[in-house]
Amino acid sequence: MTSSLVRGRPRHAKAHIRVRVAHALLGVVAGAGWLAIPVLAAQEPATASPPHTTAAPAAPRDDESSAVDLILPVAVLGTAGVVAAYSYVRRGRRTSGAVSAAPAASTPAESDRRARAALVAADDSVRASEEELPFVAALLDERTLAPFRQAVHTARTELSAAFALWHRYEEGEPRDPGDRRQALAGVVGRCAEAGRVLDARSGELDRLRRTETGPALAVAEGAFRRLTARAAGARATAAEVRERYGPSVGARVAGCAEEAMDRLVFATARLNEARRAADSGDEGRAVRQLRAAEGSVAQAGILVAGVDRTARRLRKAAALVPAALTGAEAVLAEARATGTPVPSGADDTLAAVRTELTAGPYDPLDALRRITRALVRLPGARSGVLDTAADLVARAAVGETEDFVAVHRGAVGADPRSLLATAVRTLAAPHPVEAAVLARRALELADRDIRTHGIPESDTGGTAGAVLGGVLLGEEPDGGPPAAFGGPETRGRLRPGAD
Structure with a gap:
């Protein structure tokens, strides 16, 4: 709703303009009236009096009288013109000033x-x-x-x-x-x-x-000690994942474990600074160092939990792949029996996954992703084991991307964050296959942003990692x-x- 003040301004401005125009017109009319008086006075004796034969001696007085009579109306008319011109110029200046003061419209970019x-x-x-x-x-x-x-x-x-x-x-x-x-x-x-x-x-x-600065410092130190023990376990988990599921999966998990240690190194230094500042009575510095340590501990916790969660999901996916293959083949057979068009390449995808099962270490989450994507358009793809597989893949993809953005937010732009938010909404719909696609794309864009921003060089205090993480x-x-x-x-x- 427009306020009464804003609505009243245009009418108020127009009223002033009308008053000034009326004043100018009144001045013009008054001046014209004064000019008309001598003319009427000169014409009136000619009609009321008989003609005189001695007009020549009176001529100089008439000319002098006419000139005097014209002075006042001319002055009035000139004054009215000046007032009108001043009003017009003043209004023009105000209008010009108002236009120049208004902010320029933003471009689409x-x-x-x-x-x-x-x-x-x-x-x-x-x-x-x-x-x-x-x-x-x-x-x-x-x-x-x-x-x-x-x-x-x-x-x-x-x-x-x-x-x-x-x-x-x-x-x-x-x-x-x-x-x-x-x-x-x-x-x-x-x-x-x-x-x-x-x-x-x-x-x-x-x-x-x-x-609560003292108690808060004790809370952060306790969380740090517990997480340090878990981070050592995360390294062992990463080594196990690498051995069981191959180097590509192991590298991703090991990267999370290393980043967790980097955040904990930073937290160590900040907790020590906070404790010294608190002991010396420098409350402001203690609060700053404590908050930095808390943020770093929180991100280390995200990374460590991500390692454990990924390992659990990989084990669950590996157990699910054989059943998902059988279910997918049944869906394809049902589609052919009913005359439903089968997606191009679906048979090749299933054959490739079966080969991977016996060829050595493989990524079971990626295998489930390919199976569920290959059959997503078929009627039976959202039931039984295939639905369970699609949900597991989507939650793993969304969770991995969420963790990645959370601990690298200092460099991640709007596009991957938006795609991640869309993936979360799509998973809740629920449309797990589509959510997994969106989450993977968001992860790719986030990784691209970090590479464009520049991966920080390792430093002994972990400050570069804390900046990259937004701590x-x-x-x-x-x-x-x-x-x-x-x-x-x-x-x-x-x-x-x-x-």
């Missing part, structure tokens, strides 16, 4: 970039806030924690809606240029709202946490402040000198 940046900033804010909550939960009761959980939930909902709008925009909907501009404005608006609800709670969370915001040579609970306006508030 600028609007596109603004929407992408808003999506990335909002997604980073939600992820950082979600990472901090478990550490806060160990210190506060659930009633005190509830508003912060609700803020994260609301922000996540707004962000999901923004990603849905963006995906439709990327798919070419809507088609009308004006509607497309509105769609981009909707993306930016949803992201702004997600950030706003987190920003609104950040100050309150800081106040609660500052009274540190990367705003200064030393990595910048740690990301904290909050939206884009407040999540970088824990910088030196901001205490």
Whole structure:
């Protein structure tokens, strides 16, 4: 709804214009009247009096009187003209100023970039806030924690809606240029709202946490010790996966285990700094170092859990492949018996998977993915063992991509994040085969973004990895402040000198 103030301005401006025009016209009419008086006066004696024979001596006085009589009306008319001209020029200047002060309309490319940046900033804010909550939960009761959980939930909902709008925009909907501009404005608006609800709670969370710096440090140190033991186990798991399922699968899992150790190295240094700062009474520095350590521990936990989860899913997939092959062959036979067209290459896919079963180590999740994709259009592909296989593949693909984006968010752009969000919605539909395709594409784009950004060189303190992961915001040579609970306006508030 347009406010009364905004609605009243155009009428007010038009009223002033009408008043000035009326004043100018009144001046013109008055001047014309003054000019007409001497003319009428000169004509009136000629009709009322008899002609005189001695007109020559009076001529000089008449000329002098006419000249005097014309002075006032000419002056009035000139004044009216000046006033009218001044009013017109003044109005023109105001109009010109108003036009020049209005912001230029954004080009489609600028609007596109603004929407992408808003999506990335909002997604980073939600992820950082979600990472901090478990550490806060160990210190506060659930009633005190509830508003912060609700803020994260609301922000996540707004962000999901923004990603849905963006995906439709990327798919070419809507088609009308004006509607497309509105769609981009909707993306930016949803992201702004997600950030706003987190920003609104950040100050309150800081106040609660500052009274618990000592206990919070103990919580983080305990989480770090438990995770260090699990990370050593993750390395052993990665070696086992490599031996059982081949070098390609083993390399992916081993990469997660190594990154987890890198985050823990960084956490070690930051926890030590936090403890020294707390002991010396430097509360601001203690809070900054503690938050950086918490973020790094959280990401190490994501990586370690990902290794364990992938190993479990690989074992489950390996047990499922023979049954999935049998079920797929039955679906193909049923299709041929009923005259249903069989997808091109389906038989070759099944034959290749059967060969892999006896040829040595292979990737069972990839085998299930190929089986389910080959038969996705057939009526019996969404039942029994094939449906179970498709769901397992989709959850593995979405989970792997989610973990990858979470621990590399410092370099991942809007496109892979959007595809990941679409994959999550598609899996919930449920359309598992399509969700797996989207998640794999999102993972490819995220990996491309990281390579374009540049893979950081290994450093003894793990700072480069923390910047790549978004644990540190990367705003200064030393990595910048740690990301904290909050939206884009407040999540970088824990910088030196901001205490």
